Amino acid sequence: MSFILQGIGVSGGITIGHAHLAAPAALEVVHYLIPKNQVSKEIIRLDNAFASVRKEFKLLQSTVTSGPALAEFSAFIDLHQMILDDPTLSEATRNSILQTHCNAEWALTQQMDVLLEQFEAIEDAYLRERKTDVVQVVERVLKALLGHPGYLPPASKNLGDSILVAHDLSPADMMQYKQHQFTAFLTDMGSLTSHTAIVARSLNIPSVVALHYARQLILEDDCLIVDGNRGIVIVNPDKYVLDEYRLRKSQIELEKRKLKRIKTVAAVTLDGEAIDLYANIELPEDLDQVKESGATGIGLFRSEFLFLNRDDLPSEDEQFEAYRYVATRMRGKPVTIRTFDLGADKNLKGTSQVAANPALGLRAIRLSLTEPQMFLAQLRAILRASKYGQIRILVPMLSNVSEINQTLHLIESAKQDLRAEKIAFDENIQVGGMIEIPAAALCLEIFMKKVDFLSIGTNDLIQYTLAVDRVDDTVAHLYDPLHPAILWLVSRVIQTANRAKMPVAICGEMAGDIQFTRLLLGLGLKQFSMYPAQLLTVKNQILKSYLPDIIPLAHKTIKTDNPEKILGLLAKLNS
Ligand code: PEP
Ligand code: MG
Numbered sequence: 001m002s003f004i005l006q007g008i009g010v011s012g013g014i015t016i017g018h019a020h021l022a023a024p025a026a027l028e029v030v031h032y033l034i035p036k037n038q039v040s041k042e043i044i045r046l047d048n049a050f051a052s053v054r055k056e057f058k059l060l061q062s063t064v065t066s067g068p069a070l071a072e073f074s075a076f077i078d079l080h081q082m083i084l085d086d087p088t089l090s091e092a093t094r095n096s097i098l099q100t101h102c103n104a105e106w107a108l109t110q111q112m113d114v115l116l117e118q119f120e121a122i123e124d125a126y127l128r129e130r131k132t133d134v135v136q137v138v139e140r141v142l143k144a145l146l147g148h149p150g151y152l153p154p155a156s157k158n159l160g161d162s163i164l165v166a167h168d169l170s171p172a173d174m175m176q177y178k179q180h181q182f183t184a185f186l187t188d189m190g191s192l193t194s195h196t197a198i199v200a201r202s203l204n205i206p207s208v209v210a211l212h213y214a215r216q217l218i219l220e221d222d223c224l225i226v227d228g229n230r231g232i233v234i235v236n237p238d239k240y241v242l243d244e245y246r247l248r249k250s251q252i253e254l255e256k257r258k259l260k261r262i263k264t265v266a267a268v269t270l271d272g273e274a275i276d277l278y279a280n281i282e283l284p285e286d287l288d289q290v291k292e293s294g295a296t297g298i299g300l301f302r303s304e305f306l307f308l309n310r311d312d313l314p315s316e317d318e319q320f321e322a323y324r325y326v327a328t329r330m331r332g333k334p335v336t337i338r339t340f341d342l343g344a345d346k347n348l349k350g351t352s353q354v355a356a357n358p359a360l361g362l363r364a365i366r367l368s369l370t371e372p373q374m375f376l377a378q379l380r381a382i383l384r385a386s387k388y389g390q391i392r393i394l395v396p397m398l399s400n401v402s403e404i405n406q407t408l409h410l411i412e413s414a415k416q417d418l419r420a421e422k423i424a425f426d427e428n429i430q431v432g433g434m435i436e437i438p439a440a441a442l443c444l445e446i447f448m449k450k451v452d453f454l455s456i457g458t459n460d461l462i463q464y465t466l467a468v469d470r471v472d473d474t475v476a477h478l479y480d481p482l483h484p485a486i487l488w489l490v491s492r493v494i495q496t497a498n499r500a501k502m503p504v505a506i507c508g509e510m511a512g513d514i515q516f517t518r519l520l521l522g523l524g525l526k527q528f529s530m531y532p533a534q535l536l537t538v539k540n541q542i543l544k545s546y547l548p549d550i551i552p553l554a555h556k557t558i559k560t561d562n563p564e565k566i567l568g569l570l571a572k573l574n575s
Helices: 036-063 069-085 087-100 104-120 125-129 131-146 171-177 195-203 239-262 284-293 303-307 316-329 365-370 372-388 401-420 438-442 444-448 458-466 473-478 484-499 514-522 532-543 547-559 563-574
Strands: 003-006 008-011 014-021 162-166 184-187 207-209 223-227 232-235 276-281 298-302 334-338 390-395 430-435 453-456 504-506 527-530
Touching: 008 195, 014 239, 036 069, 036 087, 036 104, 036 131, 069 087, 069 131, 087 104, 087 131, 104 125, 104 131, 125 131, 171 195, 184 195, 184 223, 195 207, 195 276, 195 532, 207 223, 223 239, 239 532, 276 284, 276 532, 284 316, 284 532, 298 303, 298 316, 298 527, 303 316, 303 334, 316 334, 316 372, 316 390, 365 372, 365 401, 372 390, 372 401, 390 401, 401 430, 401 444, 430 438, 430 444, 438 444, 438 458, 438 484, 444 453, 444 484, 453 484, 458 484, 484 504, 484 514, 484 547, 514 532, 514 547, 514 563, 527 532, 547 563
Parallel strands: 014 162, 162 184, 184 207, 276 298, 276 527, 298 334, 334 390, 390 430, 430 453, 453 504, 504 527
Antiparallel strands: 003 232, 008 207, 014 223, 223 232
16 A cells, blocks of 8 residues: 655655664664574573673662562562563574574564563453563663674675664664665654754765654555655655656756765855855764765764763773874864763663753753763863864853853863873864853853854754754744744854854754755855765855845844744745
8 A cells, every 4th residue: 555654854865665664662673684603692692681681680679678669669670570581582582583593682572572462462451561561671681682782783784775664763773873774764753953863864865754653554665765855755656656756866866966066166155255164973984974075174073972872981092093083084174073962862871861851951061060080081082182183172052151161171171181291282272162052142252252163053052942842743843943033043143253253153954954054144154064965065055145145135034023024035045
């Protein structure tokens, strides 16, 4: 049966391929085959995961030694222990790996499905409810398995034209998929500027999120057309639709090839204004794409991605190597390293989110300042790497001037230690502030006294100004970059910085969205930082823009409070 699903397109382009369903447990897993000679190793991996959960249960038991909760808690752990030890879970999973040579995660979730079906048939309501416990135990074992490198198919495995269909993916999950060759991503959950979407965009393949029922309605191996521009998924299309999309796909590819011609052309408007086009990266591996894009610098290195999907923290030396590699490969072009922005939707392994409002909680610089050892290790690594290129430090989520004061103090103390150890670094390293909280935008002048440059994080600025959670698709329709309050704040920051001759960039997703390019140029923006795949499209728009025409229209746009008029003016700007 053919049908269409509508979601939010977060990464453009068209893919035609076959569905590959992520497993139904809360932790998404994929299916792959284990080479025959590795099957016994896979079983050992499974056994180790069961053993480590057994240990977890022992530890949990020992944490509650008295009090009213003891009896209830013990009964709960005993029940989970029983499920864990039940051969219908472990033995059957083992047999399935032996017989079908599939990966442990897949075998386990398949067996979980079998058990859940059996529970469904039980008449006793209490026992039927124990389904949740089975899922929780399986999730624990899956978590233990995920700590092992075997979680995903080997990076070299050819996944053909597979399109991953998942209920939800965290930014950390998405990072794992970075090395795998899925040709598109579909999720039920998600929104345009969630970090999961940002990573999907950096993969440069079509992705659609907020599809709500994709995981339920799409079957393994269904033929899919994913249109990332329109946020549409066509399931089992007929021949005519397929032909139409094949044509569109080849047109898009042709356009992309044509754009490559301007890779080395300077980004200058028709009236001669030079614009800096920088790239956003998550890992040093993204540099190949940066080179392809012709970016003249890194405007945002989201360094926290070095901290995800691992059991330990990256050491100072490991971070130094990563930063040095990027600085060296960028050959003297600016490399803006944002200090780790952990918290909210990007958490260290094993530190699941407990705060009621994580986006308003201990995130980014707030977290860094509560973990001075971890923060100092990063600052030392950045400073040491600054000898190898033009590195700049960018501080995320500033809301209070004391945060920048404390950060500058820590940078100074790291510098002093390095001097004492006779380790070279760039004495004049620049420190910038991210303007992504309305308080910082409103009190900009105070922050400007402390920093060398500014970068506007529109993703968070929109979230915090409009009180719209950027990862919650139920309020995605309220997440509006064209809200008068956003336009006013963005324009205020750009103009205040320009007047003071302080460099200011936008590194949020607005910078890479071509519908805003002229508006931002007209407001005086000279530095744009975006995901590399979008850079040439934005450059093309800049090459066709004439500031004397654009500036009055842009200013008219920010003075208007009527949403329809704003859209009309935007259309005029882009015509
Ligand atoms: C932003 O908030 O706009 C930004 C660039 O940072 P991040 O998306 O990583 O929060
Ligand atoms: Mg941000």
